[in-house]
Amino acid sequence: MSKDTFWTVWLGALATFMGAWTGYCFRGSDWKRRATLPAEASDKRFCRDCRWLTAEPTGLFGRPDYTFARCMHPTSIRNEGEVLVSGQYTPDNQHYCATVRKSTYGTECCGPDGTHWEPQQ
Numbered sequence: 001m002s003k004d005t006f007w008t009v010w011l012g013a014l015a016t017f018m019g020a021w022t023g024y025c026f027r028g029s030d031w032k033r034r035a036t037l038p039a040e041a042s043d044k045r046f047c048r049d050c051r052w053l054t055a056e057p058t059g060l061f062g063r064p065d066y067t068f069a070r071c072m073h074p075t076s077i078r079n080e081g082e083v084l085v086s087g088q089y090t091p092d093n094q095h096y097c098a099t100v101r102k103s104t105y106g107t108e109c110c111g112p113d114g115t116h117w118e119p120q121q
Contacts, residue, residue, distance in 0.1 A: 050071075050117045050118060053069050053097060054070050055068075071100045072091065076095045
């Protein structure tokens with residue numbers, strides 16, 4: 001095998017490995033980097049400004065992830081039995097904010113208008 005063939009094969013394999021490694025490392029966060037536009041700052045009530053929102057800190061600097069934020073309002077519980085037994089409202093037993101805001105079923109849901117929305121303290 002000549003030197004040219006060796007280097008061609010070696011650099012081709014190295015480039016393939018680096019491309020695969022780069023694709024693997026950045027694949028998981030591609031959906032988070034989708035193009036976003038700021039919402040119009042009108043009289044809308046955003047969940048991120050509500051006192052009932054709880055969002056888990058993620059990332060290197062602990063920024064809140066609003067994708068899976070939970071509504072801690074007493075009316076947004078999933079299983080009332082857990083609250084009656086433990087006497088506590090836990091995030092695992094609460095609905096996602098997106099679920100509560102898009103639902104229009106009954107008066108216990110916040111709904112698109114944000115009826116349970118309260119400003120942060």
